[in-house]
Amino acid sequence: MTSLSVLAQLSTLNPQLSALGAGLPLAFLNGVDPWIFAFSFVTVVVTIGMGFWSARKAKTASDFFVAGRSVSVGWNASAISGEYLSAASFMGIAGMVMSSGYDALWYPVCYACGYLFLLLFIAGPLRRFGAYTIPDFAEGRYDSPVFRKIAVCFVLFIGFFYTMPQMKGAGVTLAYIFPGMPYWGGVVLVGAVITFNVALGGMKGITLVQAFQYWMKMFAISVPVFVLMSVYGFYNQQLGANAAAGEIPAAQVAQAAPNGVSGVTAANSPTGTSDSIMRQALPEKAPKDDHWIAPFGPLTTKAVNAAATVLPVEERAAYIAEHQKPYSLIYTYSLIIALVCGTAGLPHILVRFYTNPDGVAAKRTTMWVMILIGVFYVFPPIFGVIGRNLLPELYAATGAKGTDKVVLELPRIINERYGILGSILSGITCAGAFAAFMSTFSGLLVSMTGALAHDVYGRMLRPHARPGEKLLAFKFAAVLIGAVAIVLGCFVEYLEINFMVGQAFAIAAASYFPLLFMSVWWRGMTMKGAATGMLTGGLLALAAAALTNFSTLALDKGPMGKVFSGFAPLNTFWAHHPLLRILCEQPAIWAVPLAITLMIVVSKATAKDVPGDVRMKMLVLHAPEKLGLKQEYIDEQAAATGH
């Protein structure tokens, strides 16, 4: 408690002292809300403490990789959900619903529903096949060590794409807690702490910590929402305040109310909400109500609107009328394909199916994961909806101060009515945000480190390394990957969290999903077919996504704009070819079919290379585990290599 009071004093230091402290390392402590700091600090300490505690229990290399395969359904489901609910789910969805409205709802829907695809087509067979990682599966299914090397690359590609938004979440949260801290400071601090934790704890620790963190995130997102709704009006009323096209506004906007208390409302609105809902005036940059609440809004029509601005004024209306809705339908479908198929291809999620004791447990786990995350995903959009009404000043800011921090800042408005309650709730959401990016980042780090240490080092470089050397390699790889992720994270302040995660899903959808889906269900696949499809689809999706990001970063007015200024002409090109822009920004709609087509065509052309024992492999993938085919298969393999 003493440190708290010190902090409270620090935050009220007089201006001279703050000016004096500007050059000192402690300057970032100015303006810190002690409650918010306390909750976040406790979360970090508890997480790290659990990591150290479990590090003592994990001794062998197999403990580090898949937790000895002995995790129960309840724990595993909580742990998968805890790992899956990343900064995108906790902060990004709310931020994007606030900035873009209805279209952003596809993210929570598909994040949750992607699991169904995993359950229907992939979870059971993959578990029966019994390999540690996707590269293990790739090698085992095609008897090809070369293919393992190709598959390992995508663990790293997708992983790095996915760590960038987590790092942005860390930068945004730290910049919110410590108003004086630069964005990159938070990225470096959080990245270093988690990297250290993973290097010491491994996955046994992660299972326990992840499970705990799911419940923490659930608590942190739901409780502040219920308090906010009971104070300011419920989800439906808050949404009802946004008038759709042709409706009379349900709520009158407070005319530039400086203290935010004087917002008043209309009584009987046409939407059936008779209670008063307070609204702040929307800044110029905020989308209009009717665009925001309806489908095909700002998110999906951005490219066409940009294209219209380069046309002569008199042609604009006709151009928009003709192209806007069809193009945004394409955008929507491409996004849906990326998110639904991409879930099945996320490297850090699939590895967890091997921690189930058997295939039936793997299915039960998926069912529970869907319930746990489905309940969670109802809440973040509520933050976005309330944030639009009560915290619209976020529209005017960019980067770390923009809408991505609505989840953190929104609860604090309760302070104006109930003293410190708002700060406490804001502290709770900050703690949840920490849980979100810490858990996902450590899960990714374990997968990527596993790929590097287990596959690249343990299989390719030094196949005969002793266990001690392998463990050392694991720690070294964790530090290396953590460092790269931190550097990448520093570049992406001006990209939306949710958007970046969506792109990671698109790359997974175009590479691992076709590989897993086709390998499980089609006997005719050859290694060459699988590799061609996965590489072409995945790399093209990766290039397209990276290209859009570079051109977006080139628009930034700060230092990032200078770094990426070489890509500025691309924006002129996009303005003349909006459809190409959409297909680059959301590549799944062409990349997934392309990958699957290539797999079929090349496999047909190289049909003589179909693995000789493919029928046995298919039996292992599909026959119930009770028949014991897996053991039989292993015996045969051992006998074959023995001769």
Add this chain to the structure above:
Amino acid sequence: MFGTRMPHTSPSSPDVVHSESFLHSLMRRQLRLSVACAAAFLIALLGLPLLNYFAPALMATRVAGFTLTWLIAGVLFFPFVWIISYVFIKRSIALEEEEVKSAQR
């Protein structure tokens, strides 16, 4: 578990489990179940944008403050998916038990 294991045989031996017809029916039945569940899910998921496109007025109908389409995407879709996955898991576990029986007969 080991009590129910099949005796060790080479893939070429003509027993039930290793026969072409067993694998064929196994994959066929599993795939049929998965595809049926996926179809129910995909019709809803891919149909919603189409409804938004062709029936914007209907989807903008207010239901207690929500627009209809917001209510579906933001709330109702999640329980719908739980139902599909529950049905799938029940059927798929039953299917596996049936397969074990038919293989051991």
